[in-house]
Amino acid sequence: MTAQHTLTVAGVTVDTRHWIGGERVASADTFEDISPIDGSVLGEIARGTAKETDAAVAAAKAAFPAWAATSRAERARILHAIADGVEKRLEELAIVETTDNGALLRSHRRGVMPRVAHNFRFFADWLLNLDHEDFETRGHTNHVSWDPAGPSVLITPWNAPLMLATWKVAPALAAGNTVVLKPAEWSPLTASLLADIAAEAGLPAGVLNVVQGYGSEIGDALTSHPDVRRISFTGSVPTARRIAGSAAANLTPLSLELGGKSPLLVFADADLDLAVDLAVEQYDNAGQVCLAATRFLVEESVAEEFTRRFVEKAGQLTQGDPREAATDIGPNIHPRQLEKIDGFVRRAVEAGARAVIGGHRKDGQYYAPTLLTDVAQDSEIVQEEVFGPVLTLQTFTDEDEAVRLANDTRFGLAATVATRDPERAARVTERLVAGTVWVNCFFVRDLQAPFGGSRHSGVGREGGTWSFDFYCDLKNTVTAPNGWTNHG
Structure with a gap:
């Protein structure tokens, strides 16, 4: 690792390259990451192009069959290991994110970063209990299952970068999908640290990929890609319209958490x-x-x-x-x-x-x-x-x-x-x-509850089984009574 590919925030080293297929990948160009606290330039971040997005989707596609076939127990174990890694580096994540996006350090320490770890633990545990009771139809047995959908593109905002990213990454990985994460260009640093933590936890190469850059330059390449099976976006209504138009050609399912005027x-x-x-x-x-x-x-x-x-x-x-x-x-x-x-x-x-x-x-x-x-x-x-x-x-x-x-x-x-x-x-x-x-309260949130908006505030719901419903293809298998009898 050369010095030009890293920056240091309060003693924490952050790699500024993309994370694709289990490797760090540089770009020909970079963009400045500026701290809102004092306007200082934190460093130069790899500026993705269609070349890097194509490589990331290809890596996610290649890794998908093995990850989808991985047992629920093993997927859950790795997600818990990622949570362990977050907790081990909680102070580092807190100071880096505060410096990068300007939110309160005490909030990151006490609430936000512990919630990041909780996101992984919650969906790991929910996965192990995800079930629907079989039911009968005229003597036939119906069995509902959740099949991993495939490579998922997750586009996340800058106001709570890591918490909102893992709100999507954790259920997508738990569901058996592979991920291409595109963090906001104004606050990209903790997504890079998450890639390191996930790799250390044993997440196979290509299951999580991180591509940095401007949405206006790489967003369409990600959301219009024919190999992408799910797109989840948190951000503005105008950007959501562009994403929806881009995804329409492939009929790629969307989850959109948008603005509010509550x-x-x-x-x-x-x-x-x-x-x-x-x-x-x-x-x-x-x-x-x-x-x-x-x-x-x-x-x-x-x-x-x-x-x-x-x-x-x-x-x-x-x-x-x-x-x-x-x-x-x-x-x-x-x-x-x-x-x-x-x-x-x-x-x-x-x-x-x-x-x-x-x-x-x-x-x-x-x-x-x-x-x-x-x-x-x-x-x-x-x-x-x-x-x-x-x-x-x-x-x-x-x-x-x-x-x-x-x-x-x-x-x-x-x-x-x-x-x-x-x-x-x-x-x-x-x-x-x-x-x-x-x-008579505010901001009381439980991951068991459905979260999302009505009207222009969004499409779909996140949380609990609702997240798995989105990141999976639901299947109903109907078996005839006495279907194993040989009538020959």
Whole structure:
């Protein structure tokens, strides 16, 4: 390994080449990886082309028959070994990812990286118990089985790079598929470390491949490839449209987890301190969370008091270096993202919105936590995903108006409801268009539960058996009664 093919982050060495067929592969060109913390260049990353994507798919195709034939027990053992490797290198993964994408180091240590290991353990264990009880049809026996589908392309985002990548990689591998992982170009480093960990855990060559580069340059080559049997993507609606069009020629099944513009509904009977805590939590990861409840819908009679308490609570947040233990909000990922966020806010203010707090850039790639009021329901700031620390507040007078406002976007990823009335909670949640609804809580996630969005927030569900349903070809075998009798 030569120095030009590695970079060092806080003493951790990361290979900057692709991982294809169990080997490191360089490219003729590279791209810069920049830390959002201070704008420094971390290093030059191999910039993939159709040549590398074709090689990665070929490697996945070649490795598929043997991996698909590997017993469930052995696949599960290797996934647990990968989890062991993640836990062994948890501190390294945490500091590398914080430096690469700017999320809080304490969050990576306490929650995100342990969740990465859990992703592998959960799907390894679920695989061993994956079953459907046989059933009878006019005396015939039906037996349902999950057959590995084949090489899978997984395209992952930059806001929680390793956790969201392994959310896809773990079930795909458990199902018996081989994988080509394409990490986001703004945060590629932990995907490279995952390749090392998987190889050390004994994952056969070609079962996991990692190709780095710009989606605009290699995305079509991956998603239109005739040997790819599954495509899973987390990201924006416009990119999903391109992927769907690219996959259409081969009728390649898609799983799409897309944007959100989720509401937080605060009713007058809510515990306002709890509601404010939930509201302030929406600034997590500098607002770069697809599930964030960015639209506050507050019952008119308590809106003034809610706003007062929110401003007080938000004012206690510390924004700064995400490596510091006292920091609550770090930087936004990239100068282009910061410009996008600022553009949304400037246009909203020009249209009549009022910034109760924030509304401006800070030094470097930091944007002040922002709350906008006096916003129209049909305005851009209410209808479009900002993906930054920018929240809006509107009021309502009754349940019908609250539900109407909550559902009045093209998205349907999540919703949060704050109320002390269980009957109201039941009525409202039944009417909300969302893949996940939280009542008096936020971001409680269990891999047993289905996860995904409605409308433009996605296609399909991930989690538990739903993940295996996607990554497999389901088969029903019907056997006749006394079918073994020789009638000759």
